[in-house]
Amino acid sequence: MFDSRHIKTFHEVVRAGSYSAAARALGYTQPAITQQMKALERSVGTPLFTRVGRRLRLTEAGEALARHADTILDSISAAQAQMNAITRLRSGRVRVCAFPSANATLIPEAMARLAAGHPGVRVELLEGEPPESLGRLVRGECDITLAFTYPGLHEEVPEEVVEVRLLEDQLTVLMPTGHPLARRRAVKLADLAEERWIAGCLRCRANFLHECAEQGFAPDIAFTTDDNLVVQSLVAEGLGVAMMPGLVLSFLCHRKVTGRALDPASRRQVSAYVLREHLRIPATALVLDELRAVAANRVGC
Structure with a gap:
């Protein structure tokens, strides 16, 4: 495995033509240059x-390495620039998997904040709906x-997964x-016992x-459907x-x-989940911060 410092020194020795000239150019002593070349x-x-x-x-062998030294140093420089951009949040990619109603509400607001600042x-x-969406996280798909x-x-x-609680969704x-019950501020499920119902995803249906x-x-x-817009259309038509x-x-x-809200109130917990190690990735931590900020404005929604 090459040490990038040794490649840089080797490149300068080849360019300058001697250890002493390379030492002057790099600000090293000549023995230091000699030691680095022996190590290489x-x-x-x-x-x-x-x-x-x-x-x-x-x-x-020296000629072969010299032909590749420029490419190696350019690649290292490009990699360093990319790492700096990522750690300083000038670039980066975050894959977010969310259930439909979050993708239609929390995500757009959080992404608008993110786009404005970074x-x-x-x-x-x-x-994806839970619990499959949690499986995708563990498998590295998001x-x-x-x-x-x-x-x-x-x-x-x-x-290895950390839960970040966002809000309670009423x-x-x-x-x-x-x-007739639409005139009320809240309704009891029992008052709708004779109605025909439209059910959603497996987890929602079970609850x-x-x-x-x-x-x-x-x-x-x-009717049973996971599509929120389909649910609305069916309700609109009185079905x-x-x-x-x-x-x-x-x-x-x-x-x-x-x-209309339920009486008594019933809520579900909405959370973000992330691998513990990924909390240290700047772009991932930033997206979590934006999600928390948006959720804070919807407390008790």
Whole structure:
């Protein structure tokens, strides 16, 4: 393995033509130059110079290394520049995997803040529901995962993963605007026991069924879809009602849909997950900071 300092010194010896001239150019003593060249020769396993009188002549191995020295030093310089850009947050890439309602709300706001302050940091967006999204984090397919859990659901988080709590998202019921209960500020699930329902992802559906059971009824699930916009369209057409996260209220697309909070209130925990070692990566830490800042403005949403 080459030492970059030795390559730099070798390059200067070749350019200057002697150890003494290289020492003057680099600000070293001549013995220091001699020691570095001996160390480099031990590294490559063969002499790099021979002496002809007072002049140095490159051996065949020395000529081969000299042909590559410029490229090696340029590559090292480019790598150092790139590392400096990343550590100073002038560049970098962060892959974020989030569930749909977070991708439609928290992520755009956080990315707008990021773009304003650090335009060189790029974010790749992926979509996934928990627990699969946590699996993608552990497999190295993303750098940050946004996921949610419901009360009573114990999330098995690997030891190498850190949870960063963002906010508690209050659950709501979406119903047609003309629905009799739409005039209330909050509604009870039991008051909607006779309605047809639209259910979401597996984790949301499991919590929905649990809450309905707590209220003493089994819901009539007419439709099942993970697509928030499809849910809204079905509700708008009067085909059912849906229990949805409060984040969805930020992008209601239908005037014929009204969202009302549950009574008693029910919430889910929204968190970011990251590998413990990645907390030290500047761009990853920055994205987490922006997510925390955006979530702080939505506390109790």
